[in-house]
Amino acid sequence: MRFAAPALLSMLLAGCGALPADGPGAIHISAQDVETDAEQTGYSLINLDTQTVDMLQGYRPSSFANRFLGVGDGASPSSLGVGDTLVIGIWEATREGLFSSENDGVNQIPAVVDETGYIFVPYAGRVRAAGLTVEGLRQSIQQKLIGKAVEPQVVVTLGDKLSTTAVVVGDAMKPGVYPLPSRKMQLLDLIASAGGSREATFETVVTLKRGRHSGTTRLEHLIEFPENNVTVSPGDTVLLSHHPRTFSVFGAVKSNTLVPFKTKKVTLAEGLATVGGLNDYKADAAGIFLFRYEDAQLAQALDPQLSRSIPSETQVPVVYRLSLRDPRGFFLAREFELRDKDIMYVSNHPTAEFGKFLAIIAPLISNVAAANTLVD
Structure with missing residues (x-):
């Protein structure tokens, strides 16, 4: 009796869809009709092109x-308040005045606005300071000294405005x-x-x-x-x-990991290079996706079909898609800057699943061939 290798192969092929994968393929993500129904799907899918990169670089978050x-x-208000420190200089027309000193004929008096809003000036008494400007306080002190000092001239200097x-x-x-x-x-x-x-x-x-x-x-x-x-x-x-910045990389890359920013700016190309690039045996070069939240204003500019009723302070989930099958994609990856908490995902190429399948059934096929030889 001969074993039916083709029949066994067909049975195994039927279970190919159950093979493990790193995540959804590019075809599955792009099939989501997010552009025409963003409110229902909850995110926008944006294909990276020159216009999109220019808009991202020119956006000014406000x-x-x-x-x-x-x-x-x-x-800070110009009026004085409790706790403000002042220096009050008083000049008189004669050296024999109340406030005259032997050297320059001026007396410097430090003062602090107390909890009731007043300061104390000798011979002028308690003077209201809170609520007045520096000039207003100067005039008030000078007026109170008329008739007590000799032709007084007053200068008020503000120290710390505590x-x-x-x-x-x-x-x-x-x-x-x-x-x-x-x-x-x-x-x-x-x-x-x-x-x-x-x-x-x-x-x-x-x-x-x-x-x-x-x-x-x-x-x-x-x-x-x-x-x-x-x-x-x-x-x-x-x-x-x-707050150190990081981005995550998953899928068909050589290293799935959390990557810290080591410089101020990191581009998509540099991010891919940091994790060793795409996995040559599994990656779909047309299925590179980046997930992030954008300000509603920017998301609406990128996706004209996005609802205009979204409040401006809302963060909208956006998925960017890049294809490296087109040489222009490498230039776009060089200009597209990563941000804190970005998630990058590289999808599997459809043939990668078939490769996994062949690796699984290879021993079975060898056994079938050996059994058929024995039967013969």
């Missing part, structure tokens, strides 16, 4: 700045409480006053808390996108945190 529009007055402060905590070189000057102070100015970050800028995250509002961005985005460098308001709290 969600951080938008969170603080109209929130806070954006500057009534309006902001706090810097976390991974700053010098965390602490910082007084805000009367001029506008930007967020980067405050961070610089605290000595900057202990870590690299591209690994540092800035969180600004203002009342009930808060926003988070990377420190480098305050530099690259000046609109995010918002004006500090009294009472602000700034947290600097060390």
Whole structure:
């Protein structure tokens, strides 16, 4: 009796679909009709091309700045408040006056606005300071000294404006409480006053808390996108945190792993090279996918069919597809920059499954051939 090798082969082929795989193939992902029904599928599929890469490179994230529009007055008030330190200089027309000194005819009096909003000036008594500008306080003191000092002239100098402060905590070189000057102070100015970050800028995250509002961005985005460098308001709290960036690679590559960013910028081509490139025996060069969340504004620009009713602060899941079968794909991979928490997946080529199948049945075929020889 001869064994029917073709019959055995057909039976095994029927089970080929049950073979293990690294993940869905390119054909399975692209078959999802996400472009025409993004709301139902929950993500958008974008084919990488020159226009898409240009849009990504030109996009300016503004969600951080938008969170603080109209929130806070954006500057330290010019009026004095409790805790402010002052130096009061009083000149008189004669050296025999109340405040005259032997050297220059002027007396310097330090003062601090107390908890009731007043300061004390000899012979003028308690003078209301809180709520007044420096010039207003100067005029008030000078007026109170008329008739007591000889033709008094008063100069008020503001020291530390401790009534309006902001706090810097976390991974700053010098965390602490910082007084805000009367001029506008930007967020980067405050961070610089605290000595900057202990870590690299591209690994540092800035969180600004203002009342009930808060926003988070990377420190480098305050530099690259000046609109995010918002004006500090009294009472602000700034947290600097060390957040190393990583991306993940799965599928038909030589190493499935979590990869840390070692430089400020890492392109898709560099990311693939880091894990050893595509697996020559399994990878589908036309099925390279990258999964990430994009701002709704950018996602809507990339996918015109995406609903326009999505709030601007929403993060939309987007899948980018790249084909390296086209030589232009290598140039696109060189320009496409990876971001923190990106997931890269390289799908299996359809023939890879057949290769797995042949590896499984090869011993069986050899046994069938040997049995047929014995029967003969």
